[in-house]
Amino acid sequence: MALRSQSPTHTEAWKNLKNCFDKDKDTSILSFFNMEKDRVGSLSIEMDNLYFDFSKNRFSQQSFDQLIGLARELNLDDAIDKYFSGDNINQTEERAVLHTALRSGKDEAKVNDQSIYPLVRDTLNNIRSFSNAIYNGERTGYTGRAITDVVNIGIGGSDLGPQMVVESLQFYSQNVTSHFISNVDGDLIASKLEKLNPETTLFIVVSKSFTTQETLMNANSARNWFLEHSSLEHLKKHFVAVSANKEKVKEFGIETFFPMWDWVGGRFSLWSAAGLSISCAIGMDNYEELLTGACKVDEHFRTAEYSKNVPVVLALIGIWYNNFFEAETEAIIPYTQYLQKLAPYLQQASMESNGKSIDRTGKRVDYQTGSIVWGEPGTNAQHAFFQLMHQGTKLIPSDFIGFTKPLYKNKAHHDILMANFFAQTEALMKGKTREQAYRELEEQGFPADKIEQLVSHKVFEGDNPSNTLLFEELTPNTLGMLIAIYEHKIFVQGVIWNIFSFDQWGVELGKELANTILSDFKGKGAAHDDSTQTLINRYMNISF
Ligand code: F6P
Numbered sequence: 001m002a003l004r005s006q007s008p009t010h011t012e013a014w015k016n017l018k019n020c021f022d023k024d025k026d027t028s029i030l031s032f033f034n035m036e037k038d039r040v041g042s043l044s045i046e047m048d049n050l051y052f053d054f055s056k057n058r059f060s061q062q063s064f065d066q067l068i069g070l071a072r073e074l075n076l077d078d079a080i081d082k083y084f085s086g087d088n089i090n091q092t093e094e095r096a097v098l099h100t101a102l103r104s105g106k107d108e109a110k111v112n113d114q115s116i117y118p119l120v121r122d123t124l125n126n127i128r129s130f131s132n133a134i135y136n137g138e139r140t141g142y143t144g145r146a147i148t149d150v151v152n153i154g155i156g157g158s159d160l161g162p163q164m165v166v167e168s169l170q171f172y173s174q175n176v177t178s179h180f181i182s183n184v185d186g187d188l189i190a191s192k193l194e195k196l197n198p199e200t201t202l203f204i205v206v207s208k209s210f211t212t213q214e215t216l217m218n219a220n221s222a223r224n225w226f227l228e229h230s231s232l233e234h235l236k237k238h239f240v241a242v243s244a245n246k247e248k249v250k251e252f253g254i255e256t257f258f259p260m261w262d263w264v265g266g267r268f269s270l271w272s273a274a275g276l277s278i279s280c281a282i283g284m285d286n287y288e289e290l291l292t293g294a295c296k297v298d299e300h301f302r303t304a305e306y307s308k309n310v311p312v313v314l315a316l317i318g319i320w321y322n323n324f325f326e327a328e329t330e331a332i333i334p335y336t337q338y339l340q341k342l343a344p345y346l347q348q349a350s351m352e353s354n355g356k357s358i359d360r361t362g363k364r365v366d367y368q369t370g371s372i373v374w375g376e377p378g379t380n381a382q383h384a385f386f387q388l389m390h391q392g393t394k395l396i397p398s399d400f401i402g403f404t405k406p407l408y409k410n411k412a413h414h415d416i417l418m419a420n421f422f423a424q425t426e427a428l429m430k431g432k433t434r435e436q437a438y439r440e441l442e443e444q445g446f447p448a449d450k451i452e453q454l455v456s457h458k459v460f461e462g463d464n465p466s467n468t469l470l471f472e473e474l475t476p477n478t479l480g481m482l483i484a485i486y487e488h489k490i491f492v493q494g495v496i497w498n499i500f501s502f503d504q505w506g507v508e509l510g511k512e513l514a515n516t517i518l519s520d521f522k523g524k525g526a527a528h529d530d531s532t533q534t535l536i537n538r539y540m541n542i543s544f
Pocket of ligand 1: 155156158206207208209211212266267352504
């Protein structure tokens with residue numbers, strides 16, 4: 001059954017939220033703390049080893065209740081049931097959305113009345129045998145040497161998820177070195193290949209469609225490079241594919257094949273065999289821990305009441321800023337360098353899902369949908385763009401993500417890291433008044449005229465909202481939790497915005513035009529606008 005269609009702006013809750021916004025918009029967060037007795041207790045959630053604090057936000061407890069009311073009025077419960085039970089909620093592609101079934105370990109979900117559990121279980125077993133063999137050095141290359149380097153060739157969801165997880169969990173990796181080739185930029189693949197040894201390199205070509213131009217080009221170049229050093233008969237030892245398109249994989253000449261299914265979207269596919277480079281890098285036990293962490297969040301998401309439900313609350317807070325405060329972006333600031341790739345991963349997960357302007361009835365929406373997601377790890381981010389967050393003209397709600405225990409147990413470093421984490425959320429919220437700034441300049445001995453000149457520049461308006469997600473330690477399990485939290489946040493927002501989150505038609509036009517221009521390079525000559533034609537001409541006049 002399809003998801004119900006209802007415009008959020010036509011609900012009672014939306015009207016109430018508008019009134020709430022009028023009251024809250026000029027109230028400081030600190031005033032909310034003063035007015036509401038147990039604000040931290042009410043606006044925080046303990047979930048397993050996660051402590052989620054959302055009290056540093058620009059809403060009263062009453063407004064928060066209205067946000068919860070919005071989710072209720074829009075029948076979020078019903079949508080969640082449909083999501084987990086395999087209804088075709090990806091309506092424009094007539095597909096179920098069941099990446100959650102890949103980590104449930106239960107024979108629960110059905111597609112076209114057929115249990116998918118046997119498929120999932122068998123594939124997991126195959127992933128286990130394969131990655132164990134790589135990990136233990138039993139699967140060797142054509143000269144009998146163990147595989148030392150695993151190269152994931154894929155793009156979008158067939159790259160960003162696996163790459164983010166492998167980088168985030170490099171503390172747990174052993175035996176093999178992982179590489180990722182996504183961009184069709186020939187300089188990338190050339191620079192990677194030049195450092196690899198064909199005898200000890202395994203290529204995992206990941207493409208759900210197996211028609212993606214960049215991936216096929218890169219896979220072809222990798223194959224040519226391999227064949228320059230070896231021969232066709234050895235290809236099977238060095239190339240495997242993960243795809244939903246078995247025929248195309250066969251045509252390409254790869255024998256070892258792991259399936260993907262149309263009920264797993266590309267950007268949610270790291271839980272499927274698309275995660276093969278993860279299990280090869282960190283071992284199957286750790287990979288399964290990742291699935292277990294995500295599964296824990298799935299259960300939480302399905303059962304916890306909305307006001308204590310981490311993904312639901314995160315989604316509603318995002319809607320509050322996006323639709324009422326008209327914030328355009330949201331920042332993701334992890335306080336660990338390991339999560340450097342989290343923001344790019346979430347950009348695809350969120351922006352490809354909810355960057356839509358047509359609602360579920362086919363009409364253009366008259367409200368804002370998906371926001372711009374970006375970010376960098378702290379403390380580096382503090383020395384890059386925090387100036388704008390503290391004193392710029394834009395409102396940027398942010399999620400701060402941290403871990404109480406460092407992996408290398410270096411307390412001195414971790415104290416500084418975490419002091420900065422907490423200080424930034426405090427500074428963003430509290431700001432600094434003109435009086436405070438004035439007093440400080442006086443104490444520093446500045447003369448009155450200099451103080452007058454400087455003081456405005458030293459003021460921080462404050463009231464910049466943030467959420468804090470504080471986990472115990474960065475493990476495969478906690479990373480699985482974190483990813484699933486954001487996946488469900490994206491789902492909830494799509495339900496509320498009344499859009500289809502699981503298709504991505506917006507990526508097609510650019511692909512079509514790229515193919516036309518590629519034909520132009522070969523002499524076809526399609527009609528273009530003046531600007532594009534001039535660029536094409538300039539490029540074609542260069543010989544290399
Ligand atoms: O960018 C569009 C997209 O279809 C993504 O959704 C997907 O993750 C990516 O391309 C790669 O697609 P494929 O796995 O089919 O190569």
